[in-house]
Amino acid sequence: MSRTDFTYVESVSPGSGRRGPRAALDSDAAALALDGDWRFRLGAGLHDTTAGFEDPAFDADGWDLLAVPSMWQMHDLDGAAPYGRPAYTNVVYPFPVDPPRVPDANPTGEYRRAFTLPADWPATGRTVLRFEGVDSAFAVWVNGTLLGDGKGSRLPTEFDATGAVRPGENTVAVRVHQWSAGSYLEDQDMWWLSGIFRPVSLVHRPEGGIEDVFAHASYDHRTGLGTLRVEAPEGARVTVPELGIDIAAGETAAVRVEPWTAETPRLYEAAVATAAERVALRIGFRTVEVDGGLLKVNGRRILLRGVNRHEWDPDHGRTLSVETMRRDLEVMKRHNVNAVRTSHYPPDRRFLDLCDEIGVWVVDECDLETHGFVLHEWRSNPSDEPAWREAYLDRMARMVERDKNHASVIMWSLGNESHTGQNLAAMSAWVKERDPGRPVHYEGDWDCGYVDVYSRMYADHAETDRIGHRTEQSTKDPALDAHRRGIPFVLCEYAHAMGNGPGGLSEYQRLFEQHERCQGGFVWEWIDHGVRRRTEDGREWFAYGGDFGEPLHDGNFVVDGLVFPDREPSPGLVEFKKVVEPVRITVDPGPRRITVENLRDFAGTGDLAFEWAVEDDGETERTGRLDLPALDPGNAAIVQFPSPVADLGEPRGERWLTVRAVLAKDEPWAGAGHEIAWGQARLAAAPAPAPAGGAPAEAAGSGYRLGDAAFDALGRLTAIGGLEIDGPRLDLWRAPTDNDLRSWHAPLADAWRDRAAGLDRLEHKVLGIEADAGGLTVATRVAAAGAEAGMGAVYRWTRDGDRLWLTVEVDPEGAWDLPLPRLGVRAALPKELDEVTWFGGGPGEAYADTRAAARVGRFRSTVAGLQTPYVFPQENGSRIDVRWAVLSGGGRRLTVLGAPHFALTVRPWTSEDLEAAKHRTDLVERDRLHVNLDAGLHGMGSAACGPGVLPEHRLLPRATAFTLGFATGA
Ligand code: GAL
Numbered sequence: 022m023s024r025t026d027f028t029y030v031e032s033v034s035p036g037s038g039r040r041g042p043r044a045a046l047d048s049d050a051a052a053l054a055l056d057g058d059w060r061f062r063l064g065a066g067l068h069d070t071t072a073g074f075e076d077p078a079f080d081a082d083g084w085d086l087l088a089v090p091s092m093w094q095m096h097d098l099d100g101a102a103p104y105g106r107p108a109y110t111n112v113v114y115p116f117p118v119d120p121p122r123v124p125d126a127n128p129t130g131e132y133r134r135a136f137t138l139p140a141d142w143p144a145t146g147r148t149v150l151r152f153e154g155v156d157s158a159f160a161v162w163v164n165g166t167l168l169g170d171g172k173g174s175r176l177p178t179e180f181d182a183t184g185a186v187r188p189g190e191n192t193v194a195v196r197v198h199q200w201s202a203g204s205y206l207e208d209q210d211m212w213w214l215s216g217i218f219r220p221v222s223l224v225h226r227p228e229g230g231i232e233d234v235f236a237h238a239s240y241d242h243r244t245g246l247g248t249l250r251v252e253a254p255e256g257a258r259v260t261v262p263e264l265g266i267d268i269a270a271g272e273t274a275a276v277r278v279e280p281w282t283a284e285t286p287r288l289y290e291a292a293v294a295t296a297a298e299r300v301a302l303r304i305g306f307r308t309v310e311v312d313g314g315l316l317k318v319n320g321r322r323i324l325l326r327g328v329n330r331h332e333w334d335p336d337h338g339r340t341l342s343v344e345t346m347r348r349d350l351e352v353m354k355r356h357n358v359n360a361v362r363t364s365h366y367p368p369d370r371r372f373l374d375l376c377d378e379i380g381v382w383v384v385d386e387c388d389l390e391t392h393g394f395v396l397h398e399w400r401s402n403p404s405d406e407p408a409w410r411e412a413y414l415d416r417m418a419r420m421v422e423r424d425k426n427h428a429s430v431i432m433w434s435l436g437n438e439s440h441t442g443q444n445l446a447a448m449s450a451w452v453k454e455r456d457p458g459r460p461v462h463y464e465g466d467w468d469c470g471y472v473d474v475y476s477r478m479y480a481d482h483a484e485t486d487r488i489g490h491r492t493e494q495s496t497k498d499p500a501l502d503a504h505r506r507g508i509p510f511v512l513c514e515y516a517h518a519m520g521n522g523p524g525g526l527s528e529y530q531r532l533f534e535q536h537e538r539c540q541g542g543f544v545w546e547w548i549d550h551g552v553r554r555r556t557e558d559g560r561e562w563f564a565y566g567g568d569f570g571e572p573l574h575d576g577n578f579v580v581d582g583l584v585f586p587d588r589e590p591s592p593g594l595v596e597f598k599k600v601v602e603p604v605r606i607t608v609d610p611g612p613r614r615i616t617v618e619n620l621r622d623f624a625g626t627g628d629l630a631f632e633w634a635v636e637d638d639g640e641t642e643r644t645g646r647l648d649l650p651a652l653d654p655g656n657a658a659i660v661q662f663p664s665p666v667a668d669l670g671e672p673r674g675e676r677w678l679t680v681r682a683v684l685a686k687d688e689p690w691a692g693a694g695h696e697i698a699w700g701q702a703r704l705a706a707a708p709a710p711a712p713a714g715g716a717p718a719e720a721a722g723s724g725y726r727l728g729d730a731a732f733d734a735l736g737r738l739t740a741i742g743g744l745e746i747d748g749p750r751l752d753l754w755r756a757p758t759d760n761d762l763r764s765w766h767a768p769l770a771d772a773w774r775d776r777a778a779g780l781d782r783l784e785h786k787v788l789g790i791e792a793d794a795g796g797l798t799v800a801t802r803v804a805a806a807g808a809e810a811g812m813g814a815v816y817r818w819t820r821d822g823d824r825l826w827l828t829v830e831v832d833p834e835g836a837w838d839l840p841l842p843r844l845g846v847r848a849a850l851p852k853e854l855d856e857v858t859w860f861g862g863g864p865g866e867a868y869a870d871t872r873a874a875a876r877v878g879r880f881r882s883t884v885a886g887l888q889t890p891y892v893f894p895q896e897n898g899s900r901i902d903v904r905w906a907v908l909s910g911g912g913r914r915l916t917v918l919g920a921p922h923f924a925l926t927v928r929p930w931t932s933e934d935l936e937a938a939k940h941r942t943d944l945v946e947r948d949r950l951h952v953n954l955d956a957g958l959h960g961m962g963s964a965a966c967g968p969g970v971l972p973e974h975r976l977l978p979r980a981t982a983f984t985l986g987f988a989t990g991a
Pocket residue numbers: 111209210365437438478514517545578581966
């Protein structure tokens with residue numbers, strides 16, 4: 022039987038011929054995975070389909086083979102890309118907005134495969150064909166019999182194949198359409214990709230089997246009792262051997278249990294069985310409620326240290342292996358992440374199994390976003406159109422029914438950025454009835470008429486503070502306004518992690534700790550959705566919007582994660598780890614005390630060991646273990662410095678005491694010794710080096726000489742001893758970051774490049790050079806073409822013994838009403854000086870508002886290792902609070918001394934190279950190293966989507982002097 026009726030593609034109906042939604046269950050019923058190679062043909066649209074392809078007799082041997090699950094655009098991108106290419110848009114729909122119609126150019130994949138029904142496949146009961154995810158609409162045949170059609174890309178669909186399947190050889194055929202009416206509901210900020218991208222299986226449904234299970238497992242923190250009641254077919258028995266529970270479906274058991282929390286993910290193996298089928302469950306007992314204006318689990322307020330997670334794999338798009346899912350959770354847990362919002366669709370069901378097991382709070386979000394409608398006021402948003410109601414309710418039901426047995430899921434989210442309207446309210450009403458055990462989340466309902474928590478995205482610090490005080494702006498309806506003011510607050514998105522940044526995390530965290538109503542949030546977002554590519558000579562790079570020639574795209578806005586596309590943590594994640602650490606260690610040198618606070622919500626500190634180390638000038642003097650009682654959540658201990666610390670002799674340089682909390686034993690997500698938190702303090706300062714005395718400077722050739730330092734006619738340093746330096750000169754520029762380039766208001770980079778400032782094209786004018794008995798003084802003025810404002814910069818060079826000193830006095834002249842990217846000097850050095858050792862902040866990069874994770878110590882890196890591989894090149898790599906740094910290699914070395922500190926950046930290319938590059942592979946090493954020695958750095962903020970740099974982290978132009986020392990000896 023063939024189907025030429027394609028009306029389902031543009032129908033708002035969620036599907037036909039489908040079975041009702043039910044829980045994802047681990048059953049002993051027969052099942053057959055249908056993953057693997059399928060025959061595949063891609064047509065250009067409904068006009069280009071293969072009549073009769075579903076017929077078992079059809080010969081598809083000449084067709085390509087395509088892996089299921091996979092996304093067809095992700096294949097062979099460096100070659101012929103036979104199935105089209107990924108396309109990225111954020112808000113805008115990539116097709117004319119004319120719902121429910123979609124373009125004729127509608128890539129349509131025809132899939133076919135044969136399978137053999139196992140000989141022992143039961144002859145009774147039903148046989149069901151299950152799809153975990155197909156993007157975006159599809160129709161299904163078995164042996165030529167049409168089973169039905171479906172939509173809802175990130176949701177499961179089941180068809181009854183009983184009448185169509187036969188013993189022995191069978192054929193399954195699926196036609197998948199890239200665009201459908203469903204696409205209007207799937208306008209998430211991500212790559213448009215298509216296909217059968219999650220597993221497919223044939224599952225047996227025995228007669229008298231367990232079609233669905235809803236396990237209600239709550240925990241009463243007052244009594245310590247867990248209560249279990251399982252909705253399952255009549256006659257089913259529920260057993261939890263470890264708890265001695267053996268009850269009938271529908272009955273209630275209350276027993277003493279260890280509760281489930283994200284910090285203590287205690288699961289109990291359970292079974293639900295009838296004579297015909299046995300289903301394995303893992304039960305976590307916990308109670309989620311909004312109580313007294315707070316979101317509580319097991320009676321306690323929780324603090325969400327969360328991330329928004331899209332499913333992304335740089336090679337496979339949204340098809341993820343279980344290993345990749347596990348890796349995400351491991352990297353999260355290692356960085357103190359305790360919550361995931363599944364932005365903006367339910368994840369692969371196996372991810373939630375891992376969340377239960379490893380322990381994170383999950384906000385499970387429905388596959389719904391109609392963001393693009395904001396651009397079309399005259400088209401009403403589907404969220405308020407009765408015609409779409411069924412589609413909305415269908416999506417909600419399919420998520421909730423699939424995921425309802427997961428302990429980790431603590432809130433249901435209706436979707437994202439779909440405006441507001443009756444269909445959303447209906448979803449909420451339905452779920453409150455179906456599952457009163459979980460609060461409802463949706464950010465778009467600012468009135469909070471149909472949600473249980475007040476959720477916002479990118480509210481700045483000041484507004485978050487007002488919300489914390491419950492003094493936020495009123496909304497129209499006084500009753501709703503009062504309701505909203507009484508409920509908990511979460512930032513479902515904040516701290517946009519695009520490129521270098523996000524800045525301002527520490528300040529958000531302070532608000533979350535200060536206001537009990539502010540229960541944390543979810544950083545936007547977990548991973549950069551870069552697509553892995555290779556240059557012809559094999560160098561890896563990551564593509565973003567526009568790189569596949571899309572006519573309409575949103576560039577690198579898709580690359581805004583805390584981990585790079587290859588899942589390596591970015592400095593933003595390292596900063597987040599420090600800012601949200603669940604144990605706070607404060608080292609107080611005055612009273613010689615260490616305070617340890619347990620900031621967890623449920624777990625004690627018995628799983629942690631505390632280690633201390635004293636370092637002088639970054640070299641270890643003594644280490645030991647700190648004896649601490651295990652602390653209950655919310656408790657703190659204060660202990661005196663360990664006696665060996667007190668007994669240490671005179672410091673050899675600057676002395677620091679660092680205390681670290683590490684895992685005492687292996688956890689499923691990290692090994693023993695993994696660091697959770699740290700604190701440090703300086704016990705003894707060392708006198709900062711300073712220029713002493715002087716030596717005469719004199720004219721030499723066309724330039725000047727000061728000891729073994731040579732200067733050119735313009736007074737620029739050209740060499741110290743035998744080491745060529747292309748003189749340190751004032752530098753105010755940085756390759757703009759994403760946060761500098763984009764903003765809801767006026768991008769900072771525009772002001773920097775504006776005619777009046779011209780910070781990207783400064784000219785240096787020598788006003789006078791004086792060589793005298795004290796040294797060399799070079800007076801300059803630095804300003805841009807067309808600009809009146811400028812900076813006076815005076816360089817005072819002195820010599821003391823074998824050290825050359827430079828004091829730079831900077832004086833803004835004229836109207837400067839904008840922050841500077843940086844304030845310091847830049848110089849070029851020989852390429853061989855490739856090894857960098859420094860004593861100061863590290864090991865990673867840091868800027869004014871991203872410096873929590875920088876600890877004082879001695880660090881070492883190659884120049885390559887100092888570069889942060891942002892997918893879109895931009896300012897990166899600065900190390901702050903550097904006391905001294907040694908650059909060495911090829912038998913040569915240069916020491917740079919701070920008086921007292923400077924920020925150090927060393928690159929094989931210039932800021933201008935970084936600025937010009939669009940991808941990492943555009944960066945070509947130069948024959949010199951380019952070094953910035955900075956007295957100040959502007960913060961990063963989060964302006965690409967959110968607030969800019971807080972006032973205290975802005976680098977405002979003011980008269981400044983800073984001093985640096987140079988030496989080339991050993
Ligand atoms: C939010 C949206 C996210 C993402 C983010 C910016 O408005 O919910 O999906 O687009 O902005 O990266």
